[in-house]
Amino acid sequence: MRILGIESSCDETAFALVEDGRRVLSSAIASQADLHGEYGGVVPEIASRAHVERLVPTLRRSLGDAGVGLDSVDAIAIGHRPGLIGSLLVGVSAAKGLAWSLGVPMVGVDHVHAHLYAGCLERELPAFPAIGLVVSGGHSSIYLAQSAIELERLGSTIDDAVGEAYDKAAMILGLGYPGGPLLDALAQKGDPKIHKLPISRLGRESLDFSFSGLKTSLLYRVRGKPAPGGVFERDHTDLEESELADLAAGFQFAASAAIVLKLERAFEAIAERGLDVQSLLVGGGVSANSLLRSRLLAIGKERSIDVRLPAMEYCVDNAAMIAGLGFHLLQAGRASELSLRAVPTTAC
Numbered sequence: 001m002r003i004l005g006i007e008s009s010c011d012e013t014a015f016a017l018v019e020d021g022r023r024v025l026s027s028a029i030a031s032q033a034d035l036h037g038e039y040g041g042v043v044p045e046i047a048s049r050a051h052v053e054r055l056v057p058t059l060r061r062s063l064g065d066a067g068v069g070l071d072s073v074d075a076i077a078i079g080h081r082p083g084l085i086g087s088l089l090v091g092v093s094a095a096k097g098l099a100w101s102l103g104v105p106m107v108g109v110d111h112v113h114a115h116l117y118a119g120c121l122e123r124e125l126p127a128f129p130a131i132g133l134v135v136s137g138g139h140s141s142i143y144l145a146q147s148a149i150e151l152e153r154l155g156s157t158i159d160d161a162v163g164e165a166y167d168k169a170a171m172i173l174g175l176g177y178p179g180g181p182l183l184d185a186l187a188q189k190g191d192p193k194i195h196k197l198p199i200s201r202l203g204r205e206s207l208d209f210s211f212s213g214l215k216t217s218l219l220y221r222v223r224g225k226p227a228p229g230g231v232f233e234r235d236h237t238d239l240e241e242s243e244l245a246d247l248a249a250g251f252q253f254a255a256s257a258a259i260v261l262k263l264e265r266a267f268e269a270i271a272e273r274g275l276d277v278q279s280l281l282v283g284g285g286v287s288a289n290s291l292l293r294s295r296l297l298a299i300g301k302e303r304s305i306d307v308r309l310p311a312m313e314y315c316v317d318n319a320a321m322i323a324g325l326g327f328h329l330l331q332a333g334r335a336s337e338l339s340l341r342a343v344p345t346t347a348c
């Protein structure tokens, strides 16, 4: 079964053709990073308009790369939640038009759940139950997965998503946008022991995340204390490159440690339910982070479980993960009606 996946939830317009939920025939992504860079974040109205402009060329590219026409599409999978409502509406409308005109089924896919499927592309499904970790620009959550489509959210961020914190931290350090990859590269030149930044715990049993305190703590280290009126003592231009690298390393260390701490708690909480975790599924833009990847692989080794880190191209928003998960939803009889709605929030 060849499924055409469509992704437009934020600032990437993406189409992919995936066979039987596994074999990726093509994955075309049109990024809008150049449009939003000067604002330091995604501007929703600009994003929706750019999706409209990039939709057809990206669809053509995806079909061209796979060397097939629309006539070989058996079903449409659309990331219809969560995301920016204007951006989602562009993709959902395209999905409905394509499904109706081709006379094929359509399935709505939760974008956050699809991130967890990214490490299952091009491979056999992992063994379940699994722990799912989504770390992206918009979400930071931990799940218990009984299968690819049966997910229970155990915890999520109470303030910033970890990718959002990376982007804001990068701004404080005077790096560009999106800041995650730039901060990651700078951190590798620094010493994480010089600046011990806070690792949020949120009580003894919480599986929720909090990253805003870490971000504020970095802000004060870089700029000093604010005087009345909010004027700071200095900014990043007053610091040497090596000092900025040490601060980046301290931030990256604390962010990764907070994630690992909650994962360890999730392993305990699931074991208390009498379940034996077999795999760790990871997804979202921050799963491209070098330190986090190595810490997660170490957990896998220690616990002898299968860690599914996505290939770099499937860490960020893409449509292959949407088509991949869409296949399993269709197999389970969960096709959507053409009345499918775009929804800004996640299902669970």
Ligand code: KG4
Pocket: 010, 135, 136, 137, 138, 139, 162, 163, 164, 166, 167, 178, 179, 180, 181, 184, 284, 285, 286, 287, 288, 289, 290, 315, 316, 317
């Ligand atoms: O999953 P994604 O493409 O978008 C959402 O669904 O939110 O994630 C984008 C986020 C951005 O915040 C970006 O800075 C972050 O992923 N990111 C990274 C790295 N690569 C991307 N954060 C830390 N280290 C990286 N290497």
Ligand code: ZN
Pocket: 111, 115, 136, 137, 284, 285, 316, 317
């Ligand atoms: Zn995403």
